Amino acid sequence: MDREQRITNIFQSYREVNKVFYHLMLNVAQEHGITPIQLMTLRILKEQPQAGLSFLAAKLNLNNSTTCGIIDRMVKADLVTRERSGTDRRAVNLSLTDRGKALWNETEATRMKMFLPLLQLSVEEENEFHRIQQKILSILRDAREEV
Amino acid sequence: MDREQRITNIFQSYREVNKVFYHLMLNVAQEHGITPIQLMTLRILKEQPQAGLSFLAAKLNLNNSTTCGIIDRMVKADLVTRERSGTDRRAVNLSLTDRGKALWNETEATRMKMFLPLLQLSVEEENEFHRIQQKILSILRDAREEV
DNA sequence: ACTCAAAGTTTCGCATGCGAACTATTATCT
DNA sequence: AGATAATAGTTCGCATGCGAAACTTTGAGT
Numbered sequence: 533m534d535r536e537q538r539i540t541n542i543f544q545s546y547r548e549v550n551k552v553f554y555h556l557m558l559n560v561a562q563e564h565g566i567t568p569i570q571l572m573t574l575r576i577l578k579e580q581p582q583a584g585l586s587f588l589a590a591k592l593n594l595n596n597s598t599t600c601g602i603i604d605r606m607v608k609a610d611l612v613t614r615e616r617s618g619t620d621r622r623a624v625n626l627s628l629t630d631r632g633k634a635l636w637n638e639t640e641a642t643r644m645k646m647f648l649p650l651l652q653l654s655v656e657e658e659n660e661f662h663r664i665q666q667k668i669l670s671i672l673r674d675a676r677e678e679v
Numbered sequence: 680m681d682r683e684q685r686i687t688n689i690f691q692s693y694r695e696v697n698k699v700f701y702h703l704m705l706n707v708a709q710e711h712g713i714t715p716i717q718l719m720t721l722r723i724l725k726e727q728p729q730a731g732l733s734f735l736a737a738k739l740n741l742n743n744s745t746t747c748g749i750i751d752r753m754v755k756a757d758l759v760t761r762e763r764s765g766t767d768r769r770a771v772n773l774s775l776t777d778r779g780k781a782l783w784n785e786t787e788a789t790r791m792k793m794f795l796p797l798l799q800l801s802v803e804e805e806n807e808f809h810r811i812q813q814k815i816l817s818i819l820r821d822a823r824e825e826v
Numbered sequence: 827a828c829t830c831a832a833a834g835t836t837t838c839g840c841a842t843g844c845g846a847a848c849t850a851t852t853a854t855c856t
Numbered sequence: 857a858g859a860t861a862a863t864a865g866t867t868c869g870c871a872t873g874c875g876a877a878a879c880t881t882t883g884a885g886t
Contacts, residue, residue: 538805539794540722543700545812547740550697552819553690558874559823567841575687585865593694598843600866605841622851622864647686649822653814658685661811664804665692668797672699675796676706705844714871732835745873747836752871769834769881 542668560642564635569594569602570611574628574636577612582625584617611635707789711782716741716749717758721775721783724759729772731764758782 533541557568566574569592576591577583583591589599603626606612611632617623628636653661680688704715713721716739723738724730730738736746750773753759758779764770775783800808 535795535798539797542797542805542808543719544740545809546693546696546700549693549812549815549819551740552816552823553693554873556819556823569842586863593691593698594842595844596865597845597867602842604866617864620852620864622849624865645825646822648682649818650686650689650815651682652818653811657811657814658689660807661689661815662692664800664808664811665696667800667804668696668808669699671796671799672696672703675793676699676703701843716872733833741872742874743835744837744875748872751836764834767834767882769879771835 556646560639560646563642564639566609566611566635570606571639573602573606574611574632574639577626577628578633578636581627583627584623585626588626606632703793707786707793710789711786713756713758713782717753718786720749720753721758721779721786724773724775725780725783728774730774731770732773735773753779 554568557571561568561571572592573588576588580587580591585599585603586596588603589596592599592602594602603612603614607614610629613625613627613629615625615627617625651658701715704718708715708718719739720735723735727734727738732746732750733743735750736743739746739749741749750759750761754761757776760772760774760776762772764772
């Protein structure tokens with residue numbers, strides 16, 4: 533197999549896994565009338581109440597502008613509150629509403645059913661997975677910086 | 680580390696790698712005035728001239744509707760031709776224009792500079808990577824079907 | 827031949843997703 | 857204190873990305 537093909541295969545592999553992940557999250561989320569990214573947002577805000585928008589965006593690995601739109605829709609859906617911070621009036625405090633908290637708890641069962649099987653990976657495989665992911669990350673970051 | 684955290688870490692890892700991949704492809708693509716997905720489309724149509732839209736969508740791992748929009752813009756940019764098939768008038772034949780072919784060749788150098796470093800992975804790592812990816816895929820697909 | 831199902835594409839409305847430009851506020855420097 | 861830089865969000869225009877519904881054409885069954 534030539535070099536280009538090997539690179540393409542790595543790409544392809546990631547795209548495939550992403551798609552399956554996306555669909556699985558979609559299944560979980562849709563049962564409760566939300567989207568995958570909103571599900572992730574519930575998790576983060578559950579763990580970090582009063583989070584700022586930039587903090588959330590970093591956790592989601594998304595742009596501030598994208599995150600801002602996501603919060604817009606979640607506020608409209610009464611899942612999240614967005615209030616100006618008292619100490620720094622540029623910042624906002626994001627928290628779950630009661631409805632948001634309740635929804636997160638309701639997803640528990642489906643989430644577990646969907647994603648617990650991932651732990652069928654042996655501990656060795658899980659470690660190896662993370663090791664290779666880190667190696668790929670550092671290779672790609674180096675490649676980018678050299679430009 | 681609890682089970683939920685381990686699952687979240689796997690998610691997080693994928694999101695990180697995706698983001699870096701995306702930015703790298705963006706660098707390559709932007710140098711030539713196109714987008715990452717258009718770059719991938721050039722590659723596929725270079726290898727499979729006269730491809731149909733469904734075929735392309737399958738290769739890109741995208742919906743037909745998404746792919747249709749991508750082709751709209753590439754036709755408008757004079758990178759791709761879209762013609763009704765003679766044998767099956769429902770289908771279309773997608774091919775690169777001369778400009779599309781030339782553009783693909785122009786990206787060669789940048790693509791190589793960006794992505795060849797991926798082959799710093801040893802052969803064992805590359806195999807292990809694909810093995811684990813396949814395992815994750817089959818785990819997730821099983822989980823989904825059981826619902 | 828006629829009906830109905832299936833296939834291939836397109837269109838629609840919506841939710842991400844990005845970077846650039848903008849506003850408002852806070853911090854810094856002299 | 858006043859000018860300037862930095863920070864936190866928001867808005868804008870655009871490109872993916874999805875599923876559902878529509879459309880045309882083809883195939884299958886009778």
